[in-house]
Amino acid sequence: MRLKSTFLFALLLAIFISCGSKEEKQPEIPEKPKDSIFYGFNFNHFEVVRDTVRDGDSFGAIMAQHQVAYPEVHAATQKEYREIFDVRRLRQGQPYVILKSKDSIQKPQVFIYERDKINFSVIDFRQDLKVYSEQREIITHIREASGVINSSLSETILDQGMDYDVTHNLASIYAWTIDFFQLQEGDRFKVIYEERFIKDSTYAGMGPIKAAVFEHAGKTYYAFRHKTDEDQNYAEYFDEKGNNLRRAFLQAPVNFSRISSRYNLKRKIAFYGNKVRPHLGTDYAAAVGTPILATANGKVIESSFTSANGNYVKIRHNSTYTTQYLHMKK
Structure with a gap:
């Protein structure tokens, strides 16, 4: 009898331990989707339509295609908004976004037009009409680059992985001091300029050249950017002695021919x-x-x-x- 009781106690203890070792399943809670913020809107709250302005497109035609009522379209074309966003000047190839309501009607509520990689314009049809233009948040990095000319300035700049606009900006800075039609093999340059990025990843073009040095025909030409005291929104370029690089006459009347x-x-x-x-x-x-x-x-x-x-x-x-x-x- 004692042996049987001992066996029964051991069996119950094993069952108790086994049951206690099982983890209780917790109910799964769906994760809240992360906000998807673009142009100041949370795209999770809309049906999103992305497209590009095509040949022959107009603002009215695009809106009609998405069943926007004529009175709303007409209101957005009024003169009072043209200085902010002139919808008559949509350019072929530029992207746009239409945000629609997330219901069975899918009514267009917002039209977003990208002027370029940085600037965009918005027409918000919800409640009172709103028309405005803004810029994406830009992060600026300073880049230092150099090159030696073997064929042309533009080819050298592209070979070094620089923005092609560096070519035109250098030509503009030195337009009064260097004849770029007379560049020689072995001429060299060094440039410090701003590079602009959207969200630190998408390249959005170059900013102003901060400083440059150009060695041409045995002579060295410096250029340093400086905002004038009279107008802090306007900058000139000066050499190492503080002389303005602008002269009475340009070296050439056309660029890069x-x-x-x-x-x-x-x-x-x-x-x-x-x-x-x-x-x-x-x-x-x-x-x-x-x-x-x-x-x-x-x-x-x-x-x-x-x-x-x-x-x-x-x-x-x-x-x-x-x-x-x-x-x-x-």
């Missing part, structure tokens, strides 16, 4: 029997539509057409200097 014919007092042309026909100017070959800059401030004293000059403009800069711009398309 090629010289097709140089100034030459002894030019001979085979078509005219190799007679000397002086060329009293410099011809720049550039793509149609390339802006032509006056090499200095002045007054237009002539604008006309001749068979030799084509369309041309003549500018008087002072009592000594006058420049002419010939062979223009218009």
Whole structure:
């Protein structure tokens, strides 16, 4: 009897321990979705439609496609909003987002148009109409880069993985001191400039060049950015001695084309029997539509057409200097 009781007690103890070792299952609580904030809106609260402005699209056509009532569309096109967001100027290829209500109706409530990677405009149709433009939060990094020219400035900049706009910005900074049509193999440069990022990952373009140094034809040219005391929103570039890099005359009237014919007092042309026909100017070959800059401030004293000059403009800069711009398309 004692043996049987002992066995029964051991069995009950084993069952008790076994039951006690099992973990109780807790009811699963679904995780709350993380907020998905873009352009100041939580996209989790909307049905999101992303698209791109196509050839022939207009604001009215896009809204009609998504069943936005005409009175709402018309209200957003009024003059009072055009300085903020002129919906008549949607550009082909630019992305936009439409936020719709999360119900069976899916009524369009917000239209968001990306002007560029940083700037966007919003039309909020909910309750009272709201039209505004804002910027994404930008994080700025300072980048230092350099290169040695073997072919062209633009190719060197691209080879170094820099933003192509560095090319034009350098040309603009040194427009009064360096003739970029005369760059030589072995010329070198170093530049410090801002790079802008959205959420520290998406590249959003370059900011201003902070400083640069350019070695050309054995001479070194420095450039340091400085905001003027008169206007803190406007910056100029100065050399290491504090001299403004702007001069009376630009080195060239167009950006990054090629010289097709140089100034030459002894030019001979085979078509005219190799007679000397002086060329009293410099011809720049550039793509149609390339802006032509006056090499200095002045007054237009002539604008006309001749068979030799084509369309041309003549500018008087002072009592000594006058420049002419010939062979223009218009």
